[in-house]
Amino acid sequence: MSTEESREEILEYFQQQNNCELPYCIEVASDREGEHVVVVGGTHGNEPAGVRAMVAFHRQLQNGEIKLESGKVSLLLGNPQAYQKDRRYIDRDLNRSFDHPEGATLEGRRAAEIIEYLDRNNDIVALLDLHSVSIGDFKICVYEKDNSQILDLTLSISDIPLHFIYHPAHMPGTLIGAAGRRRICGLIVECGNHLSKQGVDTALSHMQAMLAHYRMFRTAAEAPKTEILSIEQYESIGAIKPGPNFKFLITDVETGTKLAKGQLFGRDDNGDHIAPQDCYIVAPSRVVKSTDVDAGFLCKMKRFYSVSSQK
Ligand SMILES: [Zn+2]
Structure with a gap:
């Protein structure tokens, strides 16, 4: 598994593996029924940690190293054009574009596509939006206020001791907000630095823990620690x-x-x-x-x- 692939190669990977109507989205389904979870990386194009974690995870599924126990996971590259250019966004922040997605901006059109996907797949229970930071190795869990399930979910999958809970009026147009209005449990994790291996590992471990929470994935058995x-x-x-x-x-x-x-x-x-x-x-x-x-x-x-x- 190479972690040194270029952005072009990663984009090509998502294009080649794309197997549903939403571009740059890869669905993996188990043959056993279960929940449907969406994982997103690259909502901000300059944040590659989540994208790399998704590709690593997908490769392990493909070559049989790991397997999905039940249900379906969708791996979504949020803003491919911004990712290609290593920029946070092209026209406007995708993660502020989900309230009134309009066709005038690239991100508005991408938000509309993603919303259509969430609406069509009304079996989705949770959405994990993986972000990373440019300075330091800052980690934080971010979720919307007034969602009673999300704190429990966050505490069960993450040991990051820093949480940011926001009022929707203070940060309108987020992807997890759009998910929340569709009764999908949405969580943002800032996984640490864009470029550190730790950032990718944090993204990967949260992805795995989220799937394990919904009994879709069995993590390596270690003695439980409290x-x-x-x-x-x-x-x-x-x-x-x-x-x-x-x-x-x-x-x-x-x-x-x-x-x-x-x-x-x-x-x-x-x-x-x-x-x-x-x-x-x-x-x-x-x-x-x-x-x-x-x-x-x-x-x-x-x-x-x-x-x-x-x-
Ligand atoms: Zn971000």
């Missing part, structure tokens, strides 16, 4: 909307940076950004582009404990 996880769960109270030339005014701003009520934290051509209350920042990136829909989120935080017993 540990107590201390989870920091950040909940959005608002999005940071960047105007032209937005800059954070706090050095080394990162997820978890604490702000006091009234504190100046950012500035753009429209004015100052001031914390409306004591809160925390969740920021996907320190560098904000003028085309970004949001520069991050202001959040409250709660800490809770979870007993994990992972196989």
Whole structure:
């Protein structure tokens, strides 16, 4: 198994293996009935960890190293054109395009195709959207507020101790939001660095754990270990909307940076950004582009404990 394949080779792989009506989607079905789970990588084209994990997983299925115990898994390359160019998106962020997908942008058309697929396959129970980051090895689980099942699912498949729960109004148009409205349990996992092996391994282990959760896959038998996880769960109270030339005014701003009520934290051509209350920042990136829909989120935080017993 080579992990050094070019983007062109990976795109070609998805084209060759594509076996359903949605381009760049590979379906693998077991001969036993079961659940239908969708895994997505490359929703942001510059985030290859999930894409590489999907290809590795598919190859192992193909050559019989591993097998699907039941049901069906769909492996979807989210934004192939952006992936080809190693860019987050071409016209607009695909992961903000699912509320009103329109034909004027490439991502709008791709979102419409994906939604059509979700609508046609009304047996899908869960969707795992694999992302990765450019700086450091940051890992976080992201899900929408007011979905009672998703926290249980997240705790059962992941030991990442950082969660971001967002209000749909603060981050509209996500793929997991579109999934949620179709009663599909949607989870984003930021798997760590784009380029590190650890990022690919984290993507792969979450994919496997998700399938194991639905009894579709048996993970290598290890002695069960039980540990107590201390989870920091950040909940959005608002999005940071960047105007032209937005800059954070706090050095080394990162997820978890604490702000006091009234504190100046950012500035753009429209004015100052001031914390409306004591809160925390969740920021996907320190560098904000003028085309970004949001520069991050202001959040409250709660800490809770979870007993994990992972196989
Ligand atoms: Zn991403």
